[in-house]
Amino acid sequence: MRRRGFIRSTLAVSLAVVGIGMSTLAHAADTIKVGILHSLSGTMAISETSLKDVALMTIDEINAKGGVMGKKLEPVVVDPASNWPLFAEKARGLISQDKVAVVFGCWTSVSRKSVNPVFKELNGLLFYPVQYEGEELEKNVFYTGAAPNQQAIPAVEYLMSKEGGGAKRWVLLGTDYVYPRTTNKILRAFLKSKGVSEDDIMEDYTPFGHSDYQTIIAKIKTFSSAGKKTAVVSTINGDSNVPFYKELGNSGLKATDVPVVAFSVGEEELRGVDTKPLVGQLAAWNYFESIKNPVNADFIKKYKAYAKAKNLPNADTVVTNDPMEATYVGIYMWKQAVEKAKSTDTDKVIAAMGGQTFKAPDGFTIEMDAKNHHLHKPVFIGEIQPDGQFKIVWKTKGPIKAQPWSPYIAGNDKKKDEPDLAAK
């Protein structure tokens, strides 16, 4: 009796174990793994943490509606800790060990440059959600942020126009790395093509994490006292913006005298700043939280509710911004492409991405270009308001096509506007 009982119970247990094992196996086959590669610590955590949050929110939302091709998405979150070589290592792990179908990640151009070879070698798929300097077109990357002609050039054109104050003299100010240097190279060539002379352009760079902007602001003041309307184009990145804007506010340099247009300052970065002295300073993006349309209202509501439900830090003051919107759009477009290709195979998904459309929070139905891996995006220019939001003062009539190879850099006219698919 006792022995039989023992055998029986052992059998039952082992059956149960097998059952559990099989169910996990079945479970594993039922999900699609998705990698999220954003710095959750280090200098870039200030900007990238919210991208991870919005990506998880979007994945939750897709899962709640039945997932992709009947399979649930399973996010794999890793932290490359603002360490550029670590980005490559983590990307390799995501693709070859976790076998993710797609990765959403990176913020700085240097991190993207670091993972590009990995995605190429292992034929992975990366969605990059931040505005960048162009000069790149990888087969394995989809760029859901702006190329220079979707942000930098329109912003400068606006400042040159009568409405923007008719600026004639330019200060190009940035953090010392690849994105600001390349953008300023493009802008310099653009300004020259508009007849701005070399003497009327001042270019200056500060190290990452710079916090003493007294001298630079004094220099801008001197530069602007030469008798022509002066404007500042800022490609300062990361949390250096806070001391820069604090100093700017204290110096009494008002937006009506010398407007500053920024390409890396959004709602998130302004959370740490008293914006009252900065009213009227500008930023150019493809999305602002203050855009009024039902899709955006829904997007903001969803993110606020998500932040509260997940108890994110400072959940009651969360904001949405451009790269977050780009992440959201990217994940949905990937989902549509997978459903069109009926497969998560990288090459099939890449083929299906071209021409995908999505009703985005920026108020337009935006389209992934058939060939060049970039979105057609509308451009908005906003002025900072006392509450840290942006008021839109200028916008394009509709989405414009990205030019990853800027025509203002010599030799780019010969480059093809699509990635080289033959090279694998």
Place this chain on the structure above:
Amino acid sequence: MNLDTRPFRGPAPFASRGVRGLTARTLAVLACLLAFMSAAQALLPKDVVAPLGGDDSDAKVAAIASLGAIATPESIAFLKALRDENVSVTTEGRVLVVNPDATTEQNATDPVTGETLALPEGADTLTISNLLRGALDAAESGLRLLSPDVAVRRDAARSLQDHADPEQLPLIKKALAAEKDESTRESLAIVVSVLELKSPDVATRKLAAERLAETSNGQVRPLLAALIETEPDAGVRSAAAVSLHEIDGRLKRAEWMGNAFYGISLASILLLAALGLAITFGLMGIINMAHGELLMIGAYATYLVQLVFRKYFPGAIEWYVIAALPVAFVIAAAIGMALERGVIRWLYGRPLETLLATWGISLILMQTVRSIFGAQNVEVSNPQWMSGGITILGGVTLAWNRIVIVVFAALVVLLVWMLLNKTRLGLFVRAVTQNRRMADCVGVPTGRVDMLTFGLGSGIAGLGGVALSQLGNVGPDLGQSYIVDSFMVVVLGGVGQLAGTIIAALGLGEVNKFLEPVAGAVLAKICILVVIVLFIQKRPQGLFALKGRQVD
């Protein structure tokens, strides 16, 4: 109506004390009032208001300037509505003032006719961009010149120097004639000269250009420079060039002064960051890699005090920084003392292990803060009295928060010096650092003194954190960006020397700020590091060496 239909009967109705007379009088008054009220809501010239509904931004700016020049209560009210973005433009280009508090459907008023109506479908708010905001500023400054308050007038006159419109010239001249306050008069005289630079009369222009030589306002410079380029008359050009030369000389001096101040300001920050380390590393010889995190904790303490003030004492929010000082000191000192008792004291005489252990602690502290407050930076705002700045010599703006921090750094140095040299604790500290065994022998409680000294150094780092929170970012990584600078200052100044630390901070600050305009921020930083490396090679003991027996 009644008044009109009734035949005129001489003074009788008014003279009579009957009921009828009274009614008539009331009616008359009412009619007057009605006429006045409709005037208050309307009666702006159509040709002035109309361009605001168009697309031409120059015309809009001109319209705002004209509205400012009209200077009637109606135009003032209209300008205010413009600034508050309560003005809408219909699809046909009609300009309407929207009443946001309206309870009825009739929520819009036509400023030209005074007609009230419901805001038509498709009407768009007239957005105030920088261009229009500048015009509004100028128009409103002109109006504020009429204020009875001297301070308001002075401020208005000063802001008019930046962007006055020629249309305001009569208004400004009138104000100048009536003005009694000397400072306001001076400012207004400059404004008049600036505006007269655009006068069609050559003699007036020349006189204006000459008069401007006396101003030290940097804002005038661009106007003169522009005049030289566009002016047809040679006499005016040369007058402008002479004035420009004088202003430039003055600005050059101002720039030099500015750089000197920026250097002192940077020095005060370096000093506040390094002073705590000068005690823990300099006097005690502990390589404390967690020093930066003590600064960070001081900054977070400021943030917490700000939160408490916002919640419980919103009336006294302006003074939260003062209250944050003791809080930050106590918290940082307590953490420092716990560190010393818990970890560091077991590692005395083993610098490598101390370095590793404190580095580990710095990681723990950073991650703890990240877990509690999140990886995002937190907002620490400057109180009103620390915002803005004063402009000296016409061109250099010294920010209040920096001035306050320079003074604060000086006070902290004084305090530390007094503590070390005038108190019993200071005597013990010096005794222990100079000769630990002998001090022990004569009955100094060396263990307690170690703890208190480390606590003092940490507490001062906390105070530094309060100052840093007023300038830059407050985030978990705040300490990382200061730790290298702090060690640099202490090592350069000479380990164990308070005076050396101060001189090193001043030297580094000034050299950096005079190099930066020439070489740029990146190159300046590299240059300084190279110079320090060379200097330490030549003189490993730093600027000031301890004389006599070494601490070991």
